[in-house]
Amino acid sequence: MAGPAFTVEQYRRRQRLWNALESRYVVHLVLFLAVFFIVSPLIWQLVTSFKTQQAVLDLTYLPAEPTLAAYERALIDRGFWRAVVNSVLIASASTVIVMILGTPAGYVFSRFRFPFDNAVFVFVLFTRLFPPIGLVTPYYRIVTTFGLLNTKTGIVIANVYLWLPLVIYIMRNFFITIPQALDEAARVDGCTKVQAFRYVVFPVVLPGFAAGTILTFLYSWREFLFAFTVSTDLNSMTIPVATFLFVGDAGIDWAAMAAAAIVAVIPSALVVIFFQRYIVVGLTGGLKG
Amino acid sequence: MSDTDHPTTNAAASTVDEERVLSLQLDGITKEYTEDDGSTVVAVDDVSLDVYEGEFIVLVGPSGCGKTTTLRIVAGLEQPTYGSLRIDGEDVAGREPRERDIAMVFQNYALYPHKTVRGNIAFPLKIRKYPDDEIEQRVQDTADLLGIGELLDRHPADLSGGQQQRVALGRAIVRDPAVFLFDEPLSNLDAKLRIQMRTELNKLHDRVGRTSVYVTHDQVEAMTLSDRVVVMNNGSVQQVAPPKTVYQRPANRFVAGFIGEPPMNFFPVTTAPEGDRLRVDADGFSLVVPPAVADTVAAWDGDTERLDLGLRPEAFEDAALVERELADGETFSAHVAVVEPMGPNTDLALRPIDRADDEAAEFTARVANETDAAPGETITLAVETKEIHLFDPRTGENLLA
Numbered sequence: 001m002a003g004p005a006f007t008v009e010q011y012r013r014r015q016r017l018w019n020a021l022e023s024r025y026v027v028h029l030v031l032f033l034a035v036f037f038i039v040s041p042l043i044w045q046l047v048t049s050f051k052t053q054q055a056v057l058d059l060t061y062l063p064a065e066p067t068l069a070a071y072e073r074a075l076i077d078r079g080f081w082r083a084v085v086n087s088v089l090i091a092s093a094s095t096v097i098v099m100i101l102g103t104p105a106g107y108v109f110s111r112f113r114f115p116f117d118n119a120v121f122v123f124v125l126f127t128r129l130f131p132p133i134g135l136v137t138p139y140y141r142i143v144t145t146f147g148l149l150n151t152k153t154g155i156v157i158a159n160v161y162l163w164l165p166l167v168i169y170i171m172r173n174f175f176i177t178i179p180q181a182l183d184e185a186a187r188v189d190g191c192t193k194v195q196a197f198r199y200v201v202f203p204v205v206l207p208g209f210a211a212g213t214i215l216t217f218l219y220s221w222r223e224f225l226f227a228f229t230v231s232t233d234l235n236s237m238t239i240p241v242a243t244f245l246f247v248g249d250a251g252i253d254w255a256a257m258a259a260a261a262i263v264a265v266i267p268s269a270l271v272v273i274f275f276q277r278y279i280v281v282g283l284t285g286g287l288k289g
Numbered sequence: 290m291s292d293t294d295h296p297t298t299n300a301a302a303s304t305v306d307e308e309r310v311l312s313l314q315l316d317g318i319t320k321e322y323t324e325d326d327g328s329t330v331v332a333v334d335d336v337s338l339d340v341y342e343g344e345f346i347v348l349v350g351p352s353g354c355g356k357t358t359t360l361r362i363v364a365g366l367e368q369p370t371y372g373s374l375r376i377d378g379e380d381v382a383g384r385e386p387r388e389r390d391i392a393m394v395f396q397n398y399a400l401y402p403h404k405t406v407r408g409n410i411a412f413p414l415k416i417r418k419y420p421d422d423e424i425e426q427r428v429q430d431t432a433d434l435l436g437i438g439e440l441l442d443r444h445p446a447d448l449s450g451g452q453q454q455r456v457a458l459g460r461a462i463v464r465d466p467a468v469f470l471f472d473e474p475l476s477n478l479d480a481k482l483r484i485q486m487r488t489e490l491n492k493l494h495d496r497v498g499r500t501s502v503y504v505t506h507d508q509v510e511a512m513t514l515s516d517r518v519v520v521m522n523n524g525s526v527q528q529v530a531p532p533k534t535v536y537q538r539p540a541n542r543f544v545a546g547f548i549g550e551p552p553m554n555f556f557p558v559t560t561a562p563e564g565d566r567l568r569v570d571a572d573g574f575s576l577v578v579p580p581a582v583a584d585t586v587a588a589w590d591g592d593t594e595r596l597d598l599g600l601r602p603e604a605f606e607d608a609a610l611v612e613r614e615l616a617d618g619e620t621f622s623a624h625v626a627v628v629e630p631m632g633p634n635t636d637l638a639l640r641p642i643d644r645a646d647d648e649a650a651e652f653t654a655r656v657a658n659e660t661d662a663a664p665g666e667t668i669t670l671a672v673e674t675k676e677i678h679l680f681d682p683r684t685g686e687n688l689l690a
Contacts, residue, residue, distance in 0.1 A: 184366050185399035188470075189413040189460065190387045199416070203403045 042265070049258040056254045070255035071263075080260055082234050083242035087264075090152050090227075090238060091220040094159035098167050098216045101160075103209060106171025107197065111180065121172075128165045136229050143230055150233040158226035163216045170215070170282060174208030175201070211282025214275045218268055239264040311378065312500040313340035313363065313468055318372035320358050320524075332358045333369070334524035340468075340502065345494050347503045349511035350521035351547070356504045357472060359521070363502060364470050365389050377467055392461035393470040397477060398453045400445040400460075406432075407441040410459045417464070431463045434496075451482045458490075462497055471503040475510060487513060508548050512536070520544045542597060542685035545678055551602045551636060554652035557682065558598040560586065568618070569598055569677070573641025573650070577618020578674045582689060586679060589688050596688070599678035602636065605654035607662060608669040615671050622669050625662045626651060634658050642667065 006014075020026070048056060049070050051063040075081040109121050139158065140149075148154035178201060186196035202209070227238045232245065243264055246257035272279065320333040333355040340346050348356040361367040363374065365386035374381055381389050392413070401409050410431055414424045432438045435455045445453055454474065461469055475483045475490075487510060494501060494514075505511055511518050512532040520527040520535060520543075528540035539545035545553045556571040567583035569576045576598075586593050608620050624645040627638035637654045644650045654670060662668045679688045 179397060179399065181395045181397055181399035182401065184364075184386075185393070185395055185460075186401075186412075187366070188364055188386045188391060188393045190416040190464075192385070192387065195416065199412075200401055204401070206403075 045258045045261055048255055049262050051255050053253060053255055070253070070259040073253060074256040074260040075263065078242075078256070079234055080239065080242045080263075083237050083239045084263060086152060086236055087221060087238040087240075088267075090155050090159065090236075091217050093152075093156050094163065094220040095213055095216045097156065097160050098163050098220075099209070099213050102164050102167030102212065103171050103202075104197075105164075105168045106173075107175050107201065109168065109172040110175035111183070124165045124168055128162075132162065132225060136225060139226065140229050148230070150231045150236050152231075152236045154230040155223075155227045155236065155238065158230060159220045159223055162223065162226070163219050166219075167212050167216055170212050171205070171208065174205050174212075178204050207278060207281055210275070211278040214271060214278050215282045218271060218279075221268060222264075309341040311339055312342040312344070312376070313338075313502065314373075314375040314378075315339075315359070315363070316373045316375075318359065318362055318369045318374065320355070320362060320367065321370040331524050333362065335372070336521075336524075336526055337372075338519060338526065338529065340500055342500055343498050345501045345503065345514055345516045346519060347505060347511040347515035347517075348519045348521055349505055349508060349547075350527075352506060354521040355524035356506075356519075356521050360470055360472055360502060360504045363468070364391055364393050390467040391470055392464060392466040392468075393472065394457050394461050394474045396473040398445075398457040398474075400453055400456055402445055405442050405444055406437065406448070406456050406459075409445065409456055410441075410463050413460060413464045427463050428459075431459045434462070434493075435459050450478050451486060454478065454486060458493070462493075462499075465499075467500065469499050469501040471501065473505055474503075476505070476507070490514060508550065512548070518548075520547060522547070538690040539599075539678065539687055540690050541687055542599070542680045545599050545680070545687065549601055551653045551655070553599045553601050553678070555680075556598045556600070556652075558596055558679075560593055560596055560679075562587075566618075569596075569679075571598055571641075573643055574621035574623075575618065576621070576672055576674055576677070577616070578677055582674070582677065582679075585689055591681060593688070595682060597680040597682050599680060599687075600652075600672065601676065602653045602655035604673045604676040605637075605656060606671045606673070607656040607660040608671040609661065610657050610659055611671045619674055620669055620671050622667050623654075625664055625666050625668050628662055628664055630658060631655075632658070635660050635662070637662055637668070639668070639670075 047062060050066040050068070051060070052065070052067055052069065055063050075084070105124075109117070143149050143154045148157070182200055182204065183193075183196045186200040187193065191199060221238075222240060223238070224240045224244070228241045228244065231237045232241060237245075239260065243257060243260040246252055246260065315336055315338040318333055318336045319331065322330045322332055324330055336355070336359055338346075348359060350356050358367060362369050363376075365381065365384055365388075368383070376389055376391070386393075401412065404412065407428055410428045411424050414427060419427075428441070429438070432441055435458060437452060437455050437459065440448060440452060440456070445456065448456065454477075457474070475486055478486060491514060503510075503514060512535075515532055517529060518532050518535045519529050522543050528535055528544045530538075530540075535544060535548050539548060542555070546555070558569045558571045561568045561570070562583065563577055565580040565583060567578045567586055569578060608615060622642045623639040624642055625637055626640055626648075629636040629638070634655050635658045637656060637660075638651050639654055640647060640650050640652075656662070656670075660668075677689075680686065681688065
């Protein structure tokens with residue numbers, strides 16, 4: 001295009017504009033707004049969980065006398081501490097099963113050619129492409145048929161269905177970044193194929209494996225739809241479901257609900273804080289180097 | 290002509306010959322792949338090769354010629370479609386790499402990034418459950434041999450390319466296998482380091498003295514490292530011979546064109562007897578070649594009237610710099626297009642005298658650096674007629690090999 005060239009004056013004016021936009025005040029303002037939108041509901045919830053029921057209804061900002069009574073009502077009186085235990089058990093079991101199945105599957109898809117290998121892989125991904133809600137009704141029927149309604153097993157199976165394709169995909173991408181010559185060197189050096197995986201490939205993919213594990217745990221922990229479908233029973237329901245059950249009450253105990261929600265968030269927050277390096281690796285799909 | 294023709298050396302060589310033990314036998318190795326569209330690609334086509342104990346064999350050829358696939362078949366990383374393979378006399382068909390008593394150095398080194406240098410070198414011994422003190426001793430000896438004793442506790446990521454290369458070598462030699470396999474081990478190094486490592490590989494082979502099969506696309510590596518060169522093209526073996534023979538008597542036109550830098554010049558020619566000599570007429574010049582060559586051509590079973598003439602750039606000289614008397618059939622004139630001084634000698638891009646504007650007719654001559662040749666001028670060339678090559682234009686076979 002033969003448009004008129006910028007004059008030096010125009011160029012400088014634009015340059016000043018960009019410099020102003022890029023200044024740290026502007027950058028910090030944008031960051032502040034972003035963080036505010038993300039964090040303020042959490043803060044509001046945290047603050048609410050320390051209030052008395054009266055303070056909530058009075059629409060106060062900060063609790064006049066902070067109290068842990070709401071936590072006691074949610075966890076002890078209603079027995080939702082059991083939902084926390086359920087959540088830990090379900091998320092852990094789901095994660096172990098998904099990683100045990102997904103890691104070798106990802107390895108196979110990254111290394112071996114077999115009939116219809118691409119078709120099988122696309123099919124695995126395809127199962128995650130339509131909205132899970134479409135499967136809730138048939139899943140409910142299946143769970144009922146096998147007597148798994150209101151059981152932890154029923155929720156674990158749902159989690160495996162939901163997160164296994166994702167982990168196969170993530171792990172396959174990690175394995176692809178590891179040169180095949182590494183497996184081959186190990187086999188020439190004296191390993192069987194299984195030993196090559198055990199002693200060379202797996203240790204190299206370990207950061208990726210950690211990322212997959214953490215993501216699966218987080219996703220299983222926060223899963224709501226299938227957990228709610230399978231169980232609203234104290235023996236097996238998860239903490240996100242327990243939190244939601246407050247909604248059905250006549251005269252909602254907002255403080256207790258906020259307390260339950262905070263309890264639901266804490267493990268995730270801890271995992272994110274301590275393992276953020278692996279989460280970034282897992283979401284961006286790259287081992288270092 | 291040279292020291293190698295000395296009678297005593299020959300006698301010594303032949304006694305060694307009788308004692309030579311076969312280390313590796315490839316017999317009719319063929320590898321076919323089925324493409325996604327169902328068609329079959331022949332990557333390795335009926336390769337047969339005997340490698341003797343302690344020999345350094347280099348497989349060389351352009352990319353896609355099947356040399357790496359051949360090596361991987363020897364390693365057991367690929368299975369041949371047909372053919373048999375013996376290592377130390379034993380048929381190894383269907384055996385895993387770990388059951389073949391081989392070691393391999395990979396192009397990208399394939400060091401284990403999560404292990405230290407010590408862990409890398411020790412790994413082949415550890416997985417085979419050698420006793421700890423022997424592992425310790427062998428790793429130390431290997432590291433000393435390669436001059437990497439200082440690096441044992443570092444990780445591969447902290448090493449330079451040359452150091453990584455040495456560790457990869459160490460991991461291969463620590464177990465003292467029957468056969469070493471090298472898959473383009475120097476191609477990831479920069480030019481200077483490559484030459485240095487080449488020399489070191491040569492020394493290492495002299496010391497370790499194990500059977501080695503080395504794959505490269507670099508003809509200089511092939512010439513300098515090998516006892517015998519295997520030139521491959523399109524999956525099949527073109528010639529198996531010591532490096533000098535491959536250079537001086539290439540079996541066919543492909544080998545002639547592939548080995549040698551700058552590459553050999555080819556001219557379509559007609560031939561006719563001239564007394565006891567042979568007259569060779571190309572488009573733009575004529576040569577008269579000695580009786581020995583004429584006899585060989587006369588004995589050739591086939592049409593010798595139309596042939597392809599091959600002249601290496603080194604077979605030319607600036608006639609002005611030749612001291613001896615030059616006969617008529619040994620010289621011709623050419624148009625100088627480009628002059629490239631290389632230091633010890635000068636490369637000339639030349640065109641036949643009557644086709645000074647035809648870039649397609651260009652050929653290369655390597656002459657002494659004292660030449661006065663200048664672009665746009667004419668030069669009289671002297672040709673070493675003993676060093677000519679004549680190829681059957683249909684089969685590419687070298688009549689004089």
